[in-house]
Amino acid sequence: MERILNKETVKYVNKKVMVSGWVNVRRDHGKIIFLDLRDRSGILQVVFTEESKDYKKAEIIKPEYVVSITGKVAKRPLKMVNKNIETGKVELQGQTLEILSEAETLPIEVNDKNIELQLDTLLDNRPLTIRTERNRKIFKVFETVLKAYAEKMRDLGFTEIKTPKILGAATEGGANFFTLDYFGRKAFLAQSPQFYKQIMVGAFERVFEIDPVFRAEKHFTTRHMNEYISLDAEIGFIKSFEDITNTLTEVIRYIFDEFKKRNAEEMKFFKLDVPKVPKRIPMIKLKDVKKIIGEKYNYKISDDTDIDPQGERLAGEYAKEKYNSDFIFLTHYPKNFRPFYTMPSKDGVETEGFDLLFKGLEIATGSQRIHQYKDLVESIKRHKLNPEDFSFYLQTFKYGMPPHGGWGMGLERIVYKILNLSNVKEACLFPRDVRRIIP
């Protein structure tokens, strides 16, 4: 007999079917055994009575046993309909039961709908805790963002690329690289696909990449991980950096539209309203936002200092209050806060660079880039770096590059903030931080 999915049972009333899955909950009422069977499509109630052929087997079932059950689908009486599950109008009258795999007594409940565990417990036991409804729902939303991003980028004429994660040189001249042994040579893990995606503008004009990046930063915060999925993009033939922010706005809007469309159940579970993405996300210069949060919230950040997390939170608060927007672009970061490839503004002090904040958290960073070979070489020197260390990157610019720019966006941060989780690590299956590399 072919297995059907739990959610398909509603189409088989009074028919015999086979279902398979994990036993989520077992409840005994006198001689009647109720099993909530969980499969990838949802939950189904199964009933075993003393008349059932494999009643004896049902008696030994414990949570997380993996079973295949045959039986007849029956309509539940109207007052017994369970509105909380998709198959609530029916139940399965169990006949045979095959145990595919047993389970030890669980150290942690996985069948509690609203279970919210301590982060360390959650992550130490990820193989088990990933089975809870809450966690499966988080990663359904994760998948929506992943899919929606690729869909929209393709729709906008971007070509998907894959660039290397093992690098022969520490690009961008920064610190915070993980180093590895590459057949006796020192190599580095990519912090971002920055140089490669720019190079690829030379071939495809518009490219995107969805791949892990690695940051050897010693942060231990609710916002950082040492490995995360970066949603990257680079766009050629832009007229100004607003071509980038406008495209990013379109992409963000699509992601949230898809979330609304595909994740109704998750929204209900997390009691969420989907943030509206305004037609035009408010945009404000960094120096102006510093002035505003200084005056309005009495939070002072000097001109020589980059905005800090608390500053970003207040900028987010301001965006909400003033523009009723969960999003805000902070723009024109001064040159000394930005990498050498960032296009300077005409004033020679600021840059054509921006961050996108969502609910007061930076989720994306981007800029227009320098595209003239000579300007780029000069900028590398001004940053006290050696142009010879960037020869393959510079080759691109020797042979004609259009005005271009792009962004990097943190996938897990979007999920973290959409769902109002307590830590970005909840939005990563197996997060890495300064203490954690297992599981």
Place this chain on the structure above:
Amino acid sequence: MERILNKETVKYVNKKVMVSGWVNVRRDHGKIIFLDLRDRSGILQVVFTEESKDYKKAEIIKPEYVVSITGKVAKRPLKMVNKNIETGKVELQGQTLEILSEAETLPIEVNDKNIELQLDTLLDNRPLTIRTERNRKIFKVFETVLKAYAEKMRDLGFTEIKTPKILGAATEGGANFFTLDYFGRKAFLAQSPQFYKQIMVGAFERVFEIDPVFRAEKHFTTRHMNEYISLDAEIGFIKSFEDITNTLTEVIRYIFDEFKKRNAEEMKFFKLDVPKVPKRIPMIKLKDVKKIIGEKYNYKISDDTDIDPQGERLAGEYAKEKYNSDFIFLTHYPKNFRPFYTMPSKDGVETEGFDLLFKGLEIATGSQRIHQYKDLVESIKRHKLNPEDFSFYLQTFKYGMPPHGGWGMGLERIVYKILNLSNVKEACLFPRDVRRIIP
């Protein structure tokens, strides 16, 4: 004026437009200058005569200059139509020309349609060579495989996951791991998402992942790279390993259908016939194929040795000759050729494992896995490994796992063989091998 794409010009006959791109070729006929302008949509011929406003600027143009040109779109006389390019029915009568970026004299031609470079020259100059028609076409096919794989997996009810590439322990007990320094601790780069994708079967039953994997193997062949994109899948509630090979066949068929649909131009360029994927890919036991190639091609492989590349080539030849198929599944590899988690066959010697060959090259490896906790612990011990080193992986199996299995498939190998390239590295933007980590 808004830029339009080259291919859109055919809709603007007798209208004034602006186009932008790279100068692919410049030809002078007396006082007339012809520029082939390349953008992401294709090639457009632009003509400058002495009457053109920016004729003087056109005179200094060299290949790879990035320009924006305005002018009037004109129909070409019938006998002048260029059938090799999509915009061949029209040309642009150039008026103004803006140079966005200059280019030095090229060390390598990039405008030769059929340029096939020495591999080292190709890769050393990737920022430039990626601009050739041949290479852009390779990565258009690459993108098709990437996209088609995700589409089909979703269609089959698989959930996309992202699992870590930095590992705290060398999984699978194998050698060939790159090691890295993780804040003073030793860590490893993932060779495959094997354990994680199995764990995720416990939550979503069917999962897939598209991500880089890293192999510290000292091979230097036309088939190996040290970093590549692995198309992974894991399926729960299978009845036998043929559920895996059947699903994989469906996926492969979809990829090739999409290739046929989307890459007509590439097929023409590479003078290709799309391999047909048979309804049922022929399947043959490893021991039988060894016997056949021993008898038929006088190529002997002993029972204690795994099949080698030449053996695979001959198996591919046999599949073509006997079944007229570019594909063949080799099955039932003996236990000692396979990792500890592979499900043994009933005879206790062979396994429920397979390789998929395409044109005589292994493109995918898969198997049914052991799903019973006790069997798995025993198998780990039999492989002289310590179960304690696998505690987080084993946790999954303590709490109920269905019969399951899956595959890993090399994206670049598919592209390499579809296009009959000379080396798998041609199908990777920035390949890594034992000698090469730059660019």
